[in-house]
Amino acid sequence: MTCRAPIVKSACCANGRLRKDAVLKTGAETTGPRIDSILDHWARHVRIANGGATRHGLTLRRSKASMRPVLSHILAALEGHSIAKAFDADGTASQAARHYGELRHEQGFTIGDLLRDFRQLRREVGLHLVEASGNIRDTIDAVRNIDDAIDRAQAIAVETFHVIDVETLTELVAQDPLTGLFDYGYLWERLEQEIQRARRHDRPLSVVMVDVDWFKRYNDAFGHLWGDVALKQIAAILQENARRSDVVARYGGDEFVMILPETAIPGARTIGERIRQAVTAFPFKSRTDEAVSISASIGCATVGDELTTARDLIGRADGALYAAKGDGRNRVIVYEDGMPCLAP
Structure with a gap:
Protein backbone atom coordinates (compact mmCIF):
# COMPACT_ATOMS: atom_id res chain seq x y z
CA MET A 1 0.00 0.00 0.00
CA THR A 2 1.39 3.41 -0.99
CA CYS A 3 2.54 5.56 1.92
CA ARG A 4 1.58 9.20 1.70
CA ALA A 5 2.25 12.38 3.62
CA PRO A 6 0.26 12.80 6.86
CA ILE A 7 -2.89 14.92 6.93
CA VAL A 8 -2.16 18.53 7.86
CA LYS A 9 -4.43 19.02 10.89
CA SER A 10 -3.12 22.53 11.65
CA ALA A 11 -4.81 23.81 8.52
CA CYS A 12 -8.27 22.80 9.76
CA CYS A 13 -10.77 24.56 11.99
CA ALA A 14 -12.15 22.99 15.15
CA ASN A 15 -14.91 21.23 13.19
CA GLY A 16 -12.33 19.54 10.95
CA ARG A 17 -13.19 21.60 7.86
CA LEU A 18 -10.38 23.09 5.77
CA ARG A 19 -9.92 26.84 6.05
CA LYS A 20 -10.09 28.70 2.73
CA ASP A 21 -6.65 30.27 3.17
CA ALA A 22 -5.17 26.81 3.79
CA VAL A 23 -6.43 25.60 0.40
CA LEU A 24 -4.86 28.59 -1.32
CA LYS A 25 -1.51 28.09 0.39
CA THR A 26 -1.12 24.66 -1.17
CA GLY A 27 -0.52 26.38 -4.50
CA ALA A 28 2.06 28.79 -3.12
CA GLU A 29 4.33 26.01 -1.89
CA THR A 30 4.93 24.52 -5.31
CA THR A 31 8.70 24.46 -4.90
CA GLY A 32 8.61 22.63 -1.58
CA PRO A 33 7.87 19.10 -0.46
CA ARG A 34 4.27 19.20 -1.70
CA ILE A 35 5.17 19.28 -5.39
CA ASP A 36 7.96 16.75 -4.79
CA SER A 37 5.49 14.37 -3.14
CA ILE A 38 3.00 14.67 -6.00
CA LEU A 39 5.70 14.14 -8.63
CA ASP A 40 7.17 11.15 -6.80
CA HIS A 41 3.81 9.38 -6.65
CA TRP A 42 3.01 10.38 -10.24
CA ALA A 43 6.37 9.08 -11.50
CA ARG A 44 5.95 5.78 -9.66
CA HIS A 45 2.63 5.04 -11.35
CA VAL A 46 3.80 6.29 -14.78
CA ARG A 47 6.84 4.04 -14.52
CA ILE A 48 4.64 1.00 -13.89
CA ALA A 49 2.32 1.92 -16.77
CA ASN A 50 5.26 2.41 -19.15
CA GLY A 51 6.91 -0.90 -18.45
CA GLY A 52 9.07 -0.50 -15.37
CA ALA A 53 12.20 1.34 -14.28
CA THR A 54 14.64 -0.86 -16.21
CA ARG A 55 13.30 0.18 -19.59
CA HIS A 56 12.11 3.70 -18.89
CA GLY A 57 14.26 4.90 -15.98
CA LEU A 58 16.17 7.56 -17.90
CA THR A 59 13.20 8.84 -19.90
CA LEU A 60 11.12 8.95 -16.73
CA ARG A 61 13.67 11.18 -14.98
CA ARG A 62 13.57 13.59 -17.91
CA SER A 63 9.77 13.44 -17.97
CA LYS A 64 9.57 14.16 -14.25
CA ALA A 65 11.85 17.19 -14.60
CA SER A 66 9.78 18.41 -17.57
CA MET A 67 6.50 17.91 -15.72
CA ARG A 68 7.65 19.95 -12.71
CA PRO A 69 7.06 23.44 -14.25
CA VAL A 70 3.75 22.24 -15.72
CA LEU A 71 2.58 21.12 -12.27
CA SER A 72 3.78 24.38 -10.72
CA HIS A 73 1.55 26.36 -13.07
CA ILE A 74 -1.35 23.98 -12.50
CA LEU A 75 -1.12 24.38 -8.73
CA ALA A 76 -1.06 28.15 -9.17
CA ALA A 77 -4.81 27.81 -9.79
CA LEU A 78 -5.16 27.28 -6.03
CA GLU A 79 -3.92 30.82 -5.48
CA GLY A 80 -6.67 32.23 -7.67
CA HIS A 81 -4.43 32.84 -10.68
CA SER A 82 -6.25 33.12 -14.01
CA ILE A 83 -5.87 29.84 -15.84
CA ALA A 84 -6.82 31.39 -19.18
CA LYS A 85 -4.09 34.01 -18.78
CA ALA A 86 -1.51 31.55 -17.46
CA PHE A 87 -1.96 29.17 -20.38
CA ASP A 88 -2.22 31.76 -23.14
CA ALA A 89 -0.16 31.40 -26.31
CA ASP A 90 2.88 33.31 -25.05
CA GLY A 91 2.77 32.32 -21.39
CA THR A 92 5.43 30.30 -19.62
CA ALA A 93 2.74 27.80 -18.60
CA SER A 94 1.96 27.09 -22.26
CA GLN A 95 5.66 26.78 -23.03
CA ALA A 96 6.08 24.28 -20.20
CA ALA A 97 3.15 22.15 -21.42
CA ARG A 98 4.39 22.37 -25.00
CA HIS A 99 7.88 21.29 -23.92
CA TYR A 100 6.44 18.27 -22.11
CA GLY A 101 4.54 17.23 -25.23
CA GLU A 102 7.66 17.63 -27.37
CA LEU A 103 9.69 15.55 -24.92
CA ARG A 104 7.17 12.68 -24.86
CA HIS A 105 6.98 12.74 -28.67
CA GLU A 106 10.79 12.63 -28.85
CA GLN A 107 10.82 9.67 -26.45
CA GLY A 108 8.53 7.74 -28.79
CA GLU A 131 -5.48 14.36 2.18
CA ALA A 132 -4.57 17.98 2.96
CA SER A 133 -8.20 18.75 3.95
CA GLY A 134 -9.45 15.47 5.33
CA ASN A 135 -12.86 16.18 3.79
CA ILE A 136 -13.48 15.90 0.05
CA ARG A 137 -16.42 18.35 0.14
CA ASP A 138 -14.07 21.12 1.24
CA THR A 139 -11.92 20.69 -1.84
CA ILE A 140 -14.59 20.82 -4.58
CA ASP A 141 -13.77 24.38 -5.71
CA ARG A 152 -5.54 23.28 -20.64
CA ALA A 153 -2.07 21.86 -20.09
CA GLN A 154 -3.14 18.52 -21.56
CA ALA A 155 -4.71 20.16 -24.63
CA ILE A 156 -1.51 22.12 -25.35
CA ALA A 157 0.68 19.02 -24.96
CA VAL A 158 -1.58 16.96 -27.26
CA GLU A 159 -1.67 19.77 -29.83
CA THR A 160 2.13 19.69 -29.86
CA PHE A 161 1.98 16.05 -30.98
CA HIS A 162 -0.25 17.02 -33.92
CA VAL A 163 1.96 19.97 -34.90
CA ILE A 164 5.10 17.81 -34.88
CA ASP A 165 3.41 15.08 -36.94
CA VAL A 166 2.18 17.61 -39.53
CA GLU A 167 5.62 19.21 -39.77
CA THR A 168 7.25 15.80 -40.17
CA LEU A 169 4.78 14.82 -42.90
CA THR A 170 5.35 18.15 -44.67
CA GLU A 171 9.10 17.61 -44.63
CA LEU A 172 8.75 14.07 -45.98
CA VAL A 173 6.57 15.27 -48.85
CA ALA A 174 9.02 18.12 -49.59
CA GLN A 175 12.00 15.83 -50.24
CA ASP A 176 13.97 15.84 -53.47
CA PRO A 177 13.54 12.28 -54.84
CA LEU A 178 17.17 11.90 -55.96
CA THR A 179 19.18 13.33 -53.06
CA GLY A 180 16.72 13.13 -50.15
CA LEU A 181 17.34 16.81 -49.42
CA PHE A 182 14.53 19.36 -49.21
CA ASP A 183 13.20 20.40 -52.60
CA TYR A 184 13.02 23.77 -54.35
CA GLY A 185 9.54 24.67 -53.13
CA TYR A 186 10.27 23.93 -49.48
CA LEU A 187 13.47 25.97 -49.71
CA TRP A 188 11.59 29.17 -50.56
CA GLU A 189 8.86 28.56 -47.99
CA ARG A 190 11.35 27.90 -45.21
CA LEU A 191 13.63 30.79 -46.20
CA GLU A 192 10.73 33.25 -45.93
CA GLN A 193 9.97 31.92 -42.45
CA GLU A 194 13.60 32.18 -41.34
CA ILE A 195 13.91 35.74 -42.65
CA SER A 206 22.91 33.56 -43.96
CA VAL A 207 22.65 31.32 -47.00
CA VAL A 208 25.31 29.32 -48.82
CA MET A 209 24.86 28.40 -52.47
CA VAL A 210 26.91 25.49 -53.84
CA ASP A 211 27.45 24.71 -57.52
CA VAL A 212 29.39 21.67 -58.80
CA ASP A 213 32.19 22.75 -61.14
CA TRP A 214 32.19 21.36 -64.70
CA PHE A 215 29.41 18.91 -63.86
CA LYS A 216 28.27 18.69 -67.49
CA ARG A 217 31.73 17.38 -68.40
CA TYR A 218 31.41 14.73 -65.68
CA ASN A 219 28.04 13.63 -67.08
CA ASP A 220 29.39 13.57 -70.63
CA ALA A 221 32.42 11.51 -69.56
CA PHE A 222 30.75 8.96 -67.27
CA GLY A 223 27.03 9.12 -68.01
CA HIS A 224 24.04 10.57 -66.19
CA LEU A 225 23.61 7.62 -63.84
CA TRP A 226 27.11 8.16 -62.45
CA GLY A 227 26.28 11.86 -62.33
CA ASP A 228 23.29 11.03 -60.14
CA VAL A 229 25.56 9.03 -57.83
CA ALA A 230 27.90 12.01 -57.54
CA LEU A 231 25.00 14.34 -56.69
CA LYS A 232 23.88 11.96 -53.94
CA GLN A 233 27.41 11.91 -52.51
CA ASP A 246 20.37 24.28 -40.84
CA VAL A 247 18.23 23.56 -43.89
CA VAL A 248 19.88 21.83 -46.85
CA VAL A 257 21.44 25.89 -51.01
CA MET A 258 21.98 25.84 -47.25
CA ILE A 259 19.95 28.10 -44.94
CA LEU A 260 22.03 28.94 -41.86
CA PRO A 261 19.99 30.42 -38.97
CA GLU A 262 21.88 32.28 -36.22
CA THR A 263 24.87 32.60 -38.56
CA ALA A 264 26.65 35.76 -39.69
CA ILE A 265 28.98 35.98 -42.69
CA PRO A 266 32.16 34.74 -40.91
CA GLY A 267 30.35 31.56 -39.87
CA ALA A 268 28.83 31.10 -43.35
CA ARG A 269 32.26 31.50 -44.94
CA THR A 270 33.70 28.87 -42.56
CA ILE A 271 30.94 26.38 -43.39
CA GLY A 272 31.33 27.09 -47.11
CA GLU A 273 35.07 26.51 -46.98
CA ARG A 274 34.60 23.30 -45.00
CA ILE A 275 32.20 22.03 -47.67
CA ARG A 276 34.54 23.06 -50.50
CA GLN A 277 37.42 21.15 -48.95
CA ALA A 278 35.25 18.09 -48.26
CA VAL A 279 34.02 17.95 -51.88
CA THR A 280 37.54 18.39 -53.26
CA ALA A 281 38.94 15.63 -51.02
CA PHE A 282 36.16 13.12 -51.69
CA PRO A 283 37.08 10.20 -54.02
CA PHE A 284 34.14 10.19 -56.43
CA LYS A 285 33.84 6.92 -58.34
CA SER A 286 33.36 6.39 -62.06
CA ARG A 287 32.35 3.38 -64.15
CA THR A 288 36.03 2.40 -64.32
CA ASP A 289 36.17 2.40 -60.52
CA GLU A 290 38.85 5.09 -60.60
CA ALA A 291 38.70 7.97 -58.14
CA VAL A 292 37.62 11.19 -59.82
CA SER A 293 38.12 14.68 -58.38
CA ILE A 294 35.23 17.13 -58.32
CA SER A 295 35.30 20.69 -57.04
CA ALA A 296 32.61 23.18 -56.07
CA SER A 297 32.17 26.93 -56.27
CA ILE A 298 30.35 28.54 -53.34
CA GLY A 299 28.67 31.89 -52.76
CA CYS A 300 27.58 33.26 -49.37
CA ALA A 301 25.20 36.07 -48.43
CA THR A 302 23.53 37.33 -45.28
CA VAL A 303 20.48 39.34 -44.29
CA GLY A 304 21.57 42.98 -44.10
CA ASP A 305 20.28 45.99 -42.21
CA GLU A 306 17.94 46.90 -45.04
CA LEU A 307 14.78 44.93 -45.71
CA THR A 308 15.85 41.71 -47.46
CA THR A 309 13.45 39.35 -49.20
CA ALA A 310 14.09 35.68 -49.85
CA ARG A 311 14.70 36.42 -53.54
CA ASP A 312 17.16 39.19 -52.69
CA LEU A 313 19.11 36.87 -50.38
CA ILE A 314 19.27 34.04 -52.92
CA GLY A 315 20.12 36.57 -55.65
CA ARG A 316 23.08 37.86 -53.64
CA ALA A 317 24.36 34.37 -52.91
CA ASP A 318 23.99 33.57 -56.61
CA GLY A 319 25.91 36.75 -57.46
CA ALA A 320 28.75 35.70 -55.14
CA LEU A 321 28.67 32.23 -56.72
CA TYR A 322 28.90 33.83 -60.15
CA ALA A 323 31.98 35.74 -58.96
CA ALA A 324 33.54 32.53 -57.60
CA LYS A 325 33.18 30.87 -60.99
CA GLY A 326 34.57 33.95 -62.71
CA ASP A 327 37.64 33.90 -60.45
CA GLY A 328 38.56 30.37 -61.49
CA ARG A 329 36.06 28.14 -59.60
CA ASN A 330 36.77 25.91 -56.56
CA ARG A 331 36.55 28.80 -54.11
CA VAL A 332 34.24 30.53 -51.62
CA ILE A 333 33.15 34.12 -52.27
CA VAL A 334 31.10 36.31 -49.94
CA TYR A 335 28.66 38.80 -51.45
CA GLU A 336 29.80 42.42 -51.28
CA ASP A 337 28.28 45.67 -52.42
CA GLY A 338 28.88 46.15 -56.12
CA MET A 339 28.49 42.49 -56.99
CA PRO A 340 25.51 41.60 -59.19
CA CYS A 341 22.39 40.54 -57.33
CA LEU A 342 20.94 37.90 -59.64
CA ALA A 343 17.38 38.24 -58.39
CA PRO A 344 14.64 38.66 -61.02
Whole structure:
Protein backbone atom coordinates (compact mmCIF):
# COMPACT_ATOMS: atom_id res chain seq x y z
CA MET A 1 0.00 0.00 0.00
CA THR A 2 1.39 3.41 -0.99
CA CYS A 3 2.54 5.56 1.92
CA ARG A 4 1.58 9.20 1.70
CA ALA A 5 2.25 12.38 3.62
CA PRO A 6 0.26 12.80 6.86
CA ILE A 7 -2.89 14.92 6.93
CA VAL A 8 -2.16 18.53 7.86
CA LYS A 9 -4.43 19.02 10.89
CA SER A 10 -3.12 22.53 11.65
CA ALA A 11 -4.81 23.81 8.52
CA CYS A 12 -8.27 22.80 9.76
CA CYS A 13 -10.77 24.56 11.99
CA ALA A 14 -12.15 22.99 15.15
CA ASN A 15 -14.91 21.23 13.19
CA GLY A 16 -12.33 19.54 10.95
CA ARG A 17 -13.19 21.60 7.86
CA LEU A 18 -10.38 23.09 5.77
CA ARG A 19 -9.92 26.84 6.05
CA LYS A 20 -10.09 28.70 2.73
CA ASP A 21 -6.65 30.27 3.17
CA ALA A 22 -5.17 26.81 3.79
CA VAL A 23 -6.43 25.60 0.40
CA LEU A 24 -4.86 28.59 -1.32
CA LYS A 25 -1.51 28.09 0.39
CA THR A 26 -1.12 24.66 -1.17
CA GLY A 27 -0.52 26.38 -4.50
CA ALA A 28 2.06 28.79 -3.12
CA GLU A 29 4.33 26.01 -1.89
CA THR A 30 4.93 24.52 -5.31
CA THR A 31 8.70 24.46 -4.90
CA GLY A 32 8.61 22.63 -1.58
CA PRO A 33 7.87 19.10 -0.46
CA ARG A 34 4.27 19.20 -1.70
CA ILE A 35 5.17 19.28 -5.39
CA ASP A 36 7.96 16.75 -4.79
CA SER A 37 5.49 14.37 -3.14
CA ILE A 38 3.00 14.67 -6.00
CA LEU A 39 5.70 14.14 -8.63
CA ASP A 40 7.17 11.15 -6.80
CA HIS A 41 3.81 9.38 -6.65
CA TRP A 42 3.01 10.38 -10.24
CA ALA A 43 6.37 9.08 -11.50
CA ARG A 44 5.95 5.78 -9.66
CA HIS A 45 2.63 5.04 -11.35
CA VAL A 46 3.80 6.29 -14.78
CA ARG A 47 6.84 4.04 -14.52
CA ILE A 48 4.64 1.00 -13.89
CA ALA A 49 2.32 1.92 -16.77
CA ASN A 50 5.26 2.41 -19.15
CA GLY A 51 6.91 -0.90 -18.45
CA GLY A 52 9.07 -0.50 -15.37
CA ALA A 53 12.20 1.34 -14.28
CA THR A 54 14.64 -0.86 -16.21
CA ARG A 55 13.30 0.18 -19.59
CA HIS A 56 12.11 3.70 -18.89
CA GLY A 57 14.26 4.90 -15.98
CA LEU A 58 16.17 7.56 -17.90
CA THR A 59 13.20 8.84 -19.90
CA LEU A 60 11.12 8.95 -16.73
CA ARG A 61 13.67 11.18 -14.98
CA ARG A 62 13.57 13.59 -17.91
CA SER A 63 9.77 13.44 -17.97
CA LYS A 64 9.57 14.16 -14.25
CA ALA A 65 11.85 17.19 -14.60
CA SER A 66 9.78 18.41 -17.57
CA MET A 67 6.50 17.91 -15.72
CA ARG A 68 7.65 19.95 -12.71
CA PRO A 69 7.06 23.44 -14.25
CA VAL A 70 3.75 22.24 -15.72
CA LEU A 71 2.58 21.12 -12.27
CA SER A 72 3.78 24.38 -10.72
CA HIS A 73 1.55 26.36 -13.07
CA ILE A 74 -1.35 23.98 -12.50
CA LEU A 75 -1.12 24.38 -8.73
CA ALA A 76 -1.06 28.15 -9.17
CA ALA A 77 -4.81 27.81 -9.79
CA LEU A 78 -5.16 27.28 -6.03
CA GLU A 79 -3.92 30.82 -5.48
CA GLY A 80 -6.67 32.23 -7.67
CA HIS A 81 -4.43 32.84 -10.68
CA SER A 82 -6.25 33.12 -14.01
CA ILE A 83 -5.87 29.84 -15.84
CA ALA A 84 -6.82 31.39 -19.18
CA LYS A 85 -4.09 34.01 -18.78
CA ALA A 86 -1.51 31.55 -17.46
CA PHE A 87 -1.96 29.17 -20.38
CA ASP A 88 -2.22 31.76 -23.14
CA ALA A 89 -0.16 31.40 -26.31
CA ASP A 90 2.88 33.31 -25.05
CA GLY A 91 2.77 32.32 -21.39
CA THR A 92 5.43 30.30 -19.62
CA ALA A 93 2.74 27.80 -18.60
CA SER A 94 1.96 27.09 -22.26
CA GLN A 95 5.66 26.78 -23.03
CA ALA A 96 6.08 24.28 -20.20
CA ALA A 97 3.15 22.15 -21.42
CA ARG A 98 4.39 22.37 -25.00
CA HIS A 99 7.88 21.29 -23.92
CA TYR A 100 6.44 18.27 -22.11
CA GLY A 101 4.54 17.23 -25.23
CA GLU A 102 7.66 17.63 -27.37
CA LEU A 103 9.69 15.55 -24.92
CA ARG A 104 7.17 12.68 -24.86
CA HIS A 105 6.98 12.74 -28.67
CA GLU A 106 10.79 12.63 -28.85
CA GLN A 107 10.82 9.67 -26.45
CA GLY A 108 8.53 7.74 -28.79
CA PHE A 109 5.35 7.82 -26.70
CA THR A 110 1.86 8.05 -28.20
CA ILE A 111 -0.97 10.49 -27.56
CA GLY A 112 -2.61 7.72 -25.53
CA ASP A 113 0.49 7.58 -23.31
CA LEU A 114 0.38 11.35 -22.95
CA LEU A 115 -3.28 11.32 -21.92
CA ARG A 116 -2.50 8.60 -19.37
CA ASP A 117 0.26 10.81 -17.91
CA PHE A 118 -2.19 13.66 -17.34
CA ARG A 119 -4.87 11.30 -16.07
CA GLN A 120 -2.46 10.08 -13.41
CA LEU A 121 -1.44 13.66 -12.62
CA ARG A 122 -5.09 14.60 -12.10
CA ARG A 123 -5.49 11.66 -9.72
CA GLU A 124 -2.37 12.49 -7.69
CA VAL A 125 -3.25 16.19 -7.32
CA GLY A 126 -6.82 15.31 -6.32
CA LEU A 127 -5.59 12.86 -3.67
CA HIS A 128 -3.16 15.47 -2.40
CA LEU A 129 -5.98 17.99 -1.94
CA VAL A 130 -8.22 15.47 -0.20
CA GLU A 131 -5.48 14.36 2.18
CA ALA A 132 -4.57 17.98 2.96
CA SER A 133 -8.20 18.75 3.95
CA GLY A 134 -9.45 15.47 5.33
CA ASN A 135 -12.86 16.18 3.79
CA ILE A 136 -13.48 15.90 0.05
CA ARG A 137 -16.42 18.35 0.14
CA ASP A 138 -14.07 21.12 1.24
CA THR A 139 -11.92 20.69 -1.84
CA ILE A 140 -14.59 20.82 -4.58
CA ASP A 141 -13.77 24.38 -5.71
CA ALA A 142 -10.04 23.68 -5.63
CA VAL A 143 -10.49 20.48 -7.63
CA ARG A 144 -12.54 22.34 -10.25
CA ASN A 145 -9.79 24.94 -10.67
CA ILE A 146 -7.16 22.23 -10.88
CA ASP A 147 -9.22 20.29 -13.45
CA ASP A 148 -9.44 23.40 -15.64
CA ALA A 149 -5.68 23.93 -15.44
CA ILE A 150 -4.89 20.27 -16.19
CA ASP A 151 -7.32 20.28 -19.12
CA ARG A 152 -5.54 23.28 -20.64
CA ALA A 153 -2.07 21.86 -20.09
CA GLN A 154 -3.14 18.52 -21.56
CA ALA A 155 -4.71 20.16 -24.63
CA ILE A 156 -1.51 22.12 -25.35
CA ALA A 157 0.68 19.02 -24.96
CA VAL A 158 -1.58 16.96 -27.26
CA GLU A 159 -1.67 19.77 -29.83
CA THR A 160 2.13 19.69 -29.86
CA PHE A 161 1.98 16.05 -30.98
CA HIS A 162 -0.25 17.02 -33.92
CA VAL A 163 1.96 19.97 -34.90
CA ILE A 164 5.10 17.81 -34.88
CA ASP A 165 3.41 15.08 -36.94
CA VAL A 166 2.18 17.61 -39.53
CA GLU A 167 5.62 19.21 -39.77
CA THR A 168 7.25 15.80 -40.17
CA LEU A 169 4.78 14.82 -42.90
CA THR A 170 5.35 18.15 -44.67
CA GLU A 171 9.10 17.61 -44.63
CA LEU A 172 8.75 14.07 -45.98
CA VAL A 173 6.57 15.27 -48.85
CA ALA A 174 9.02 18.12 -49.59
CA GLN A 175 12.00 15.83 -50.24
CA ASP A 176 13.97 15.84 -53.47
CA PRO A 177 13.54 12.28 -54.84
CA LEU A 178 17.17 11.90 -55.96
CA THR A 179 19.18 13.33 -53.06
CA GLY A 180 16.72 13.13 -50.15
CA LEU A 181 17.34 16.81 -49.42
CA PHE A 182 14.53 19.36 -49.21
CA ASP A 183 13.20 20.40 -52.60
CA TYR A 184 13.02 23.77 -54.35
CA GLY A 185 9.54 24.67 -53.13
CA TYR A 186 10.27 23.93 -49.48
CA LEU A 187 13.47 25.97 -49.71
CA TRP A 188 11.59 29.17 -50.56
CA GLU A 189 8.86 28.56 -47.99
CA ARG A 190 11.35 27.90 -45.21
CA LEU A 191 13.63 30.79 -46.20
CA GLU A 192 10.73 33.25 -45.93
CA GLN A 193 9.97 31.92 -42.45
CA GLU A 194 13.60 32.18 -41.34
CA ILE A 195 13.91 35.74 -42.65
CA GLN A 196 10.81 36.77 -40.70
CA ARG A 197 12.16 35.11 -37.57
CA ALA A 198 15.58 36.76 -37.97
CA ARG A 199 13.93 40.17 -38.38
CA ARG A 200 11.57 39.67 -35.45
CA HIS A 201 14.33 38.66 -33.04
CA ASP A 202 17.14 40.72 -34.62
CA ARG A 203 19.26 37.63 -35.25
CA PRO A 204 21.72 36.87 -38.09
CA LEU A 205 20.78 34.66 -41.02
CA SER A 206 22.91 33.56 -43.96
CA VAL A 207 22.65 31.32 -47.00
CA VAL A 208 25.31 29.32 -48.82
CA MET A 209 24.86 28.40 -52.47
CA VAL A 210 26.91 25.49 -53.84
CA ASP A 211 27.45 24.71 -57.52
CA VAL A 212 29.39 21.67 -58.80
CA ASP A 213 32.19 22.75 -61.14
CA TRP A 214 32.19 21.36 -64.70
CA PHE A 215 29.41 18.91 -63.86
CA LYS A 216 28.27 18.69 -67.49
CA ARG A 217 31.73 17.38 -68.40
CA TYR A 218 31.41 14.73 -65.68
CA ASN A 219 28.04 13.63 -67.08
CA ASP A 220 29.39 13.57 -70.63
CA ALA A 221 32.42 11.51 -69.56
CA PHE A 222 30.75 8.96 -67.27
CA GLY A 223 27.03 9.12 -68.01
CA HIS A 224 24.04 10.57 -66.19
CA LEU A 225 23.61 7.62 -63.84
CA TRP A 226 27.11 8.16 -62.45
CA GLY A 227 26.28 11.86 -62.33
CA ASP A 228 23.29 11.03 -60.14
CA VAL A 229 25.56 9.03 -57.83
CA ALA A 230 27.90 12.01 -57.54
CA LEU A 231 25.00 14.34 -56.69
CA LYS A 232 23.88 11.96 -53.94
CA GLN A 233 27.41 11.91 -52.51
CA ILE A 234 27.64 15.71 -52.58
CA ALA A 235 24.25 15.91 -50.86
CA ALA A 236 25.61 13.61 -48.14
CA ILE A 237 28.65 15.87 -47.71
CA LEU A 238 26.38 18.89 -47.26
CA GLN A 239 24.30 17.09 -44.65
CA GLU A 240 27.40 15.95 -42.77
CA ASN A 241 28.59 19.55 -42.53
CA ALA A 242 25.18 20.98 -41.58
CA ARG A 243 24.03 21.67 -38.06
CA ARG A 244 20.70 20.48 -36.73
CA SER A 245 19.14 23.92 -37.23
CA ASP A 246 20.37 24.28 -40.84
CA VAL A 247 18.23 23.56 -43.89
CA VAL A 248 19.88 21.83 -46.85
CA ALA A 249 17.98 21.85 -50.16
CA ARG A 250 18.57 21.01 -53.78
CA TYR A 251 18.09 24.21 -55.74
CA GLY A 252 18.09 22.50 -59.12
CA GLY A 253 20.40 20.43 -61.28
CA ASP A 254 23.83 20.53 -59.66
CA GLU A 255 23.10 23.50 -57.38
CA PHE A 256 22.36 23.34 -53.66
CA VAL A 257 21.44 25.89 -51.01
CA MET A 258 21.98 25.84 -47.25
CA ILE A 259 19.95 28.10 -44.94
CA LEU A 260 22.03 28.94 -41.86
CA PRO A 261 19.99 30.42 -38.97
CA GLU A 262 21.88 32.28 -36.22
CA THR A 263 24.87 32.60 -38.56
CA ALA A 264 26.65 35.76 -39.69
CA ILE A 265 28.98 35.98 -42.69
CA PRO A 266 32.16 34.74 -40.91
CA GLY A 267 30.35 31.56 -39.87
CA ALA A 268 28.83 31.10 -43.35
CA ARG A 269 32.26 31.50 -44.94
CA THR A 270 33.70 28.87 -42.56
CA ILE A 271 30.94 26.38 -43.39
CA GLY A 272 31.33 27.09 -47.11
CA GLU A 273 35.07 26.51 -46.98
CA ARG A 274 34.60 23.30 -45.00
CA ILE A 275 32.20 22.03 -47.67
CA ARG A 276 34.54 23.06 -50.50
CA GLN A 277 37.42 21.15 -48.95
CA ALA A 278 35.25 18.09 -48.26
CA VAL A 279 34.02 17.95 -51.88
CA THR A 280 37.54 18.39 -53.26
CA ALA A 281 38.94 15.63 -51.02
CA PHE A 282 36.16 13.12 -51.69
CA PRO A 283 37.08 10.20 -54.02
CA PHE A 284 34.14 10.19 -56.43
CA LYS A 285 33.84 6.92 -58.34
CA SER A 286 33.36 6.39 -62.06
CA ARG A 287 32.35 3.38 -64.15
CA THR A 288 36.03 2.40 -64.32
CA ASP A 289 36.17 2.40 -60.52
CA GLU A 290 38.85 5.09 -60.60
CA ALA A 291 38.70 7.97 -58.14
CA VAL A 292 37.62 11.19 -59.82
CA SER A 293 38.12 14.68 -58.38
CA ILE A 294 35.23 17.13 -58.32
CA SER A 295 35.30 20.69 -57.04
CA ALA A 296 32.61 23.18 -56.07
CA SER A 297 32.17 26.93 -56.27
CA ILE A 298 30.35 28.54 -53.34
CA GLY A 299 28.67 31.89 -52.76
CA CYS A 300 27.58 33.26 -49.37
CA ALA A 301 25.20 36.07 -48.43
CA THR A 302 23.53 37.33 -45.28
CA VAL A 303 20.48 39.34 -44.29
CA GLY A 304 21.57 42.98 -44.10
CA ASP A 305 20.28 45.99 -42.21
CA GLU A 306 17.94 46.90 -45.04
CA LEU A 307 14.78 44.93 -45.71
CA THR A 308 15.85 41.71 -47.46
CA THR A 309 13.45 39.35 -49.20
CA ALA A 310 14.09 35.68 -49.85
CA ARG A 311 14.70 36.42 -53.54
CA ASP A 312 17.16 39.19 -52.69
CA LEU A 313 19.11 36.87 -50.38
CA ILE A 314 19.27 34.04 -52.92
CA GLY A 315 20.12 36.57 -55.65
CA ARG A 316 23.08 37.86 -53.64
CA ALA A 317 24.36 34.37 -52.91
CA ASP A 318 23.99 33.57 -56.61
CA GLY A 319 25.91 36.75 -57.46
CA ALA A 320 28.75 35.70 -55.14
CA LEU A 321 28.67 32.23 -56.72
CA TYR A 322 28.90 33.83 -60.15
CA ALA A 323 31.98 35.74 -58.96
CA ALA A 324 33.54 32.53 -57.60
CA LYS A 325 33.18 30.87 -60.99
CA GLY A 326 34.57 33.95 -62.71
CA ASP A 327 37.64 33.90 -60.45
CA GLY A 328 38.56 30.37 -61.49
CA ARG A 329 36.06 28.14 -59.60
CA ASN A 330 36.77 25.91 -56.56
CA ARG A 331 36.55 28.80 -54.11
CA VAL A 332 34.24 30.53 -51.62
CA ILE A 333 33.15 34.12 -52.27
CA VAL A 334 31.10 36.31 -49.94
CA TYR A 335 28.66 38.80 -51.45
CA GLU A 336 29.80 42.42 -51.28
CA ASP A 337 28.28 45.67 -52.42
CA GLY A 338 28.88 46.15 -56.12
CA MET A 339 28.49 42.49 -56.99
CA PRO A 340 25.51 41.60 -59.19
CA CYS A 341 22.39 40.54 -57.33
CA LEU A 342 20.94 37.90 -59.64
CA ALA A 343 17.38 38.24 -58.39
CA PRO A 344 14.64 38.66 -61.02
